[in-house]
Amino acid sequence: MTDKIYKLGKYTHADSMSDLICNNYTMLLVLSRFGISLGFGEKTIQEVCNQNGVDEKTFLAVVNLLISNERDETSVFGHDSIQCLLDYLHNSHSYFLDFRLPSIRHKLISAIDTKHDNAAKAIIRFYDQYVDQVHTHMEYEETTVFPYVRSLLSGIKRGDYNIRVFCRQHDNIESKLSELKNILIKYYPPGNVDELNSVLFDIFACASDLASHNFIEDNLFVPMISQLELNVKKQ
């Protein structure tokens, strides 16, 4: 049961960018990862993308996939789209590692009651271990998967790797964050409620954002690269 108004069907290049954002505020994160800044007035998605040098097809594929959760099997993507998605994924990684996760850590420290000093240490340790895992996960993509894709884009298929390897070992990175959320909600004794709530909101949002990020990788990035592998092979 929802009282929210939503668009039936997918967003297209002719829809207004501000409609997209106002009806789906989480798309704000998508905008910044494509390097698009606010203040686009009444411009359409196409106009805003052109103005910012963003591949419109990739932009629409990402937002429609995130909003509908349904993959459009018919889309065919060119090299520009793949390059654009690589940039997008790279920016997402920076966002999580350089901004989001440190900011949650900061809030967590100030929200945890200092009366439970040992527990506070254990919680921060848990969190730091988690962030390490995310680092490893994303670094693998940055140092192994993305260079592989760039070499494919330049027409070279390396024999020792293919995107299915990535697909198989691509685990969900948000589950441990959910565990922390569980622990705080179920077992944490009363502390600074407002600050704790605020950090919990952030953790919920970040966990779902990480899940979306993985969803894009599994359902847009991987199919795109499989297609590219086939094309390079044919040549």
Added chain:
Amino acid sequence: MSKKIRVAIAEPSEILRAGIIDVLRRINALDIYIIEISDTDQLECVLCKYTPDLFIINPTATDPHITGKVRTLCGNNKIKSVALLHSLADSHTLEHYDDSVSIYDSAEQIRNKIIKLFNVDQQKDIPKELSKREKDIIVEVVKGLTNKQIADKLFISVHTVMTHRKNIAAKLQIHSPSGLTIYAILNNLVDLDQVKY
């Protein structure tokens, strides 16, 4: 794990079929598998092939004795039938079915009817509190002992240790040793200097 329920929906109207499936989708507590039947002439054949646990059927489109027939054909007396009512129906028609749902029923009402038909336990009887033994296990886990070491120390089998750990994870919804560490410290089971994770 919730019980798997195979639900056949025999309703010629595509809009109504899609509607029912969408409502069933909202019933989270049940693990539902759908068999769609649009052509009621195919009914017996499809039902025999898939042997559903429940079929929801438009009573005006089918033979009223269908419930008995299907049970005989499938050799399964436990198959439940529910009449799908578009409008008021007389009690004589309805007595051929185990229950009925109206197209105006809410998801909640439909859910309750299905639960009643299948006697699904809503509450799984897992006691949520940890036993003394489980707490002992947690203490050893967060100190960094392996299952084998824990088994030796507490004079139990490795298998028993694993069962305890499974139950602990199910009760607390905490799966990692570092998560258990936080739990153990918050509940004064160990001190920080004792833990490994």
